[in-house]
Amino acid sequence: MNNKTPSSPCLGEARVLHDQRCELGEGPGWDAARGEFRWLDIIGRQLHRHRLEDDQHRIIELAQLTSFAAPLSDGDDLLVTEHGLMVMEHAHGTVSPWRDVEADNGVTRSNDARLDRHGGLWFSSMGKSAQPEAGSLYRLYRGEVTVLRRQISIPNAICFSADGHYAWFADTPTQKVMRWRLDDQGFPLREDGTPFSQDTQPDELVAPEVWADFSDDIGSPDGAVIDADGYMWLALWGAGRVARLSPEGEEVAHIKVAANHTTCPAFGGANLDTLLITTATEGLDNLDDGLQHGATFVIELADILPGVRGQADEPLHLR
Template identity: 65%
Template sequence: MSRSASPCLGEARAIVEAPCELGEGPSWDARRGEFRWLDILGRRFHRYRLEDGDHRSQALDELVSFAAPLTSGDDLLVTEHGLKERDHAHGGVSPWREVEAANPVTRSNDARIDRHGGLWFSTMGKAAEAAAGSLYRLHRGEVFCLKQDITIPNALCFSPDGRLGYFTDTATGVVMRWALDAEGFPLRQDGGAFLQDGVAARPEQLAEPEPWADFNDDPGNPDGAVIDADGYMWLALWGSGRVARLTPDGEEVGHVRVNADQPSCPAFGGRELTTLLITTATEGQREHKEGRQDGATFLFDLSEALPGVRGLDDPPIALR
């Protein structure tokens, strides 16, 4: 059975039909009971309260790809110029840490909170320039570079025990898996910890991640991903109209159908973390296909399709 022929678990329903040019970075804010996501190219920050369906959005002055809740109650924005704090009550944005701020070629892309309370985030070329991107981790107030020469970084997510990290360079079609140390960093080539006597490893000193799931023969390209409590990955396949569920061994065992050609990223939410939110995009599409909901944002109820399957909590990040 080919990956794209895996059993269909059902079809997600659109909750916000106004199209995102590049919907990305979905996450769940348990404190407020709301999903949040970004339209990177449309420069908007979206919030959707699950209890009553209240949807709000805010215009942004720059390209932003992720909004992480902070222990302070505010948000940390991953932007084209670095990390910025957003006052949740009033929406004001202030700089916190510059990352590639002087590089006009790049912007931020995929990001995800890890199991250790850190934040992995990435950059890429605004026109997907080859090898222009990098991968970073925010940990205890410091930003570390983990990998360079990436074209389209995506699929950042982590095993429930925090000992494995996943990512893809979408241009390669392969999802990679990285062994992590006790602090949640990639291991060095010699198997040692990333931080030794307070000194961080350089990207070239780290062990290479291993290929985990190959999608080169699939109609879709690997994009954003999230891991459930059983260690299964939910992976958006850009160009295929589906979000695939993969076993810890990388085998596709089911998928959620999305009425949009370019699903970009999923995230778990809801009181029991059994609701999957899926962003999509219209980027690069030259014409609208009748009946399709390209760029819409979707929900899928896992409690009916796969009873007992749920996501993992993402704790707020402490900056100080």
């Protein structure tokens, strides 16, 4: 159980990479082919791209609420938006619908998403006003979209073990991080032991187990990523920190962030040992308290935990 004041050692404080404030910074990822981090301001409808080599920063304005941008094998990007999955041409920025998901549901938008270890993409939806149980968890795999779980309020912490055997996620208001065992195709196991199929319903899946409980913590589980050693790096909304959790789900260390609402981490850089952290101003009344709410931060893990690095993500194939 975690305490309101973290008892884990502080590894250091992240520095600001880009100081433009995001109302809801989310969906960070690393584009290895271009040597750049990308992240979204969901509410601000912006895609940020930041090249590490020369700090070149580019902002792309978007027409829809968008929470993630996955590099595609052909060089374009797949956007996870409030109306579903869309393809954005990298050269010109033209956005075209690819798969409708909750496109006729004006209540919801997309939220957390992450590429898995089997060539798929897990993504989620939630109420635009965080309506209880309005959201769902989906998986895109080999061109097909299936629903894995319904009645989620604020889906977060989607991430995967390096061997592809486990997936994690959180419904933030529950304060718990859940873990699912996966089959050899990367789907959650079925209760009856039969293989997952496109007709499988969420209530036919084995229930995920509670892996970490933050009920006594001032922070709430938000975005997460697993490093190559099997440790989770979990952003805690409201706590100004990113916790490092052991493979057993215990907080063993943390990174301090000069922003209350840390939202999601991602590994990047040539050696995947730079940790980027997005933050948000959403829900904050005082933005002049000396902190840098909504900025985007980084910390060099080589300086504090030599040898620790992230997992490399392969570009997504749509078919």
